[in-house]
Amino acid sequence: MALVDNAVYVDGRRVATPPSLDETFEVMKEHKGFAWIGLYRPSEQEVRAVATEFSLHHLAIEDAFKGHQRSKIERYGDILFVVLRPARYIDDEERVEFGELHVFVGPDFVVTIRHAESPDLAQVRDRMESTPHLLALGPEAVLYAILDQVVDEYGPVVAGLENDIDEIEDQLFDGDQEVSRRIYALSREVIEFQRATQPLVSMFEAMQRGFDKYNVDLELHRHLRDVLDHTLRIVERGDAFRQLLQNALTVHSTLVGQAQNDEMRHLSETSLAQSEEVKQISSWAAILFAPTLVGTIYGMNFDHMPELHWVIGYPLALALMFGMGLTLYLVFKRRNWL
Secondary structure (H helix, E strand, O other): OOEEEEEEEEOOEEEEOOOOHHHHHHHHHHHOOEEEEEEEOOOHHHHHHHHHHHOOOHHHHHHHHHOOOOOEEEEEOOEEEEEEOOEEEEOOOOEEEEOOEEEEEEOOEEEEEEOOOOOOHHHHHHHHHOOHHHHOOOHHHHHHHHHHHHHHHHHHHHHHHHHHHHHHHHHHHHOOOOHHHHHHHHHHHHHHHHHHHHHHHHHHHHHHHOOOOOOOOHHHHHHHHHHHHHHHHHHHHHHHHHHHHHHHHHHHHHHHHHHHHHHHHHHHHHHHHHHHHHHHHHHHHHHHHHHHHHHHHHOOOOOOOOOOOOOOHHHHHHHHHHHHHHHHHHHHHHOOOO
């Protein structure tokens, strides 16, 4: 069901829990309190009913329908439209899941439209109802509590990302072939995390500039400053994570290049050794070929051959074989082929 919880509050206390939106509008006007309406993946008809009752701007409603918005805050008259990108870390899958939350804050109402499991708005409502003095400050106090919850839930995400980066650093020097794929996947998550968190800083600063103009209670000033400090620390961690991953990618590229160089050096050494062996084999083949050539010529058994009947023919042939072989040996030895 889209309507998760809705209530009317007066002086920080719940005075009614209407079962439908129509009754919520009537009770709110009757008690002159403010309504807090929580919707979970509502239909277009339900959103338009809320928009009509509270005169929500059509551009904000269009953004709520389309979804996939970046974190931002926009003001339409006396109504704030806030888009938040909550996140949670799923340990079993070692990944970050991002959601989307739209919050409309008016003088006498808060409407939350949640599109994911995170954040836990029931916890926010319980917390605010247990501190009526804070809830009595009105819809702005609810917005503060929602912002605080979203930022708090970034804490486990930061811890999960930090653990993943530590594991990547171990994988880098273990020669894991899948480390580059994991670096790229984690880099995408960190970039998405930065897109969710970095706009919050300017959002808080914009809200602070409007505190005096819209008479926001001093207590909320202090609470929001505390959330801003927490947000700044988270943004800094996100920036550090991105830098670490860039360094890890550089180190990985260096290690891969070094491994390729070592492989090429090994191949070169192997090729050089093979070349030396070929030189030696070729040298000995040439040395053996010389006497074979002489012996082949004198073994043709023709009747009419020069020097065939010489008395010194045989020793001359042997001397020629030996001389040619020795000459080739000395030539190859001088050229370091042998």
